[in-house]
Amino acid sequence: MKIYGDIISGNCYKVALTCALLEIEHEWVSMDLLKGDARTDEFKAKNPNAKTPTLELDSGQTLWESNAIINFLAHDTELMPTDAWQIGQVQQWQFFEQYSHEPFIAVARFINKYLGLPEDRKAEYESKQVGGHKALQVMEQQLQQTPHLIGEQLSTADISLYAYTHVAHEGGFDLSDYPAINAWMDRIQQHEKYIGMEK
Incomplete structure (x- = not known):
């Protein structure tokens, strides 16, 4: 199988880490999104949404969206429960990640790390801090229990x-107040x- 991605993207790193933990053999195809690698007709034939990560199986089938990919790769392994309630909990946290965590922490990181915190995006960067810390507090509460x-x-x-x-500090988030x-x-x-x- 092939995985198209940029390893310093958190979404792509999810897939690389899953493959490492499960010892899944694959070919990593490095993509530079800022240079437009995902906007070619050839790539959009694999993923019409023109984003990474994208998984391509030997059969030619492709799968995109990071959480869908890692759940597919983890099927029937120790990383994916079989109990219906626990599967629901996995998905609960993954939807939380996409809607309550990533839009704040990942976007703040992108503005700071990739764009160099330009003046015209400073207000947006600062606006992400409250939502990011709210998400971290939710995680902290759970991880104090389990x-x-x-x-x-x-x-x-x-x-x-x-x-x-684990790279939230690159978006300005101080994790020192989150021991769990x-x-x-x-x-x-x-x-x-x-x-x-x-890698």
Whole structure:
């Protein structure tokens, strides 16, 4: 299989980390979105939404949206529960990540790290801080109760939220007031098959 992505994108890193933890063989095809790599006709034939990550199977089938990809890859593994309630919890946290976490933390990171915090986007950057900390507080509350987001077991819910949380400081978020999140990140990083964002 091939994975099209930019490893320093949190969404693409989710897929790389899932593959590492599960020892899934794949070809990583590096993409530079700022240079327009995803806007070519050839790539849009694989993903009409012109975004990464995109998974291409040997059959030619393609799958996009990061959480869909990691759930597909984790099917029938220890990273994806089989209990219906726990599956619902995984999806709950993944929807939370897409709607309540990423729009604040990932966007603030993009404005600061990729764009260099230009003056015309400074107000937008600052506006992301409140929403980002709200999301972190929700995670902190859960992780004070359980070692992972859905309980004892590491799952794709953790991978989804770890991706941008562990680089939240690049978006101006100070994580020093979130001890449970820091302990959770340490647990993930101690996994014997863990890889960092830089491949």
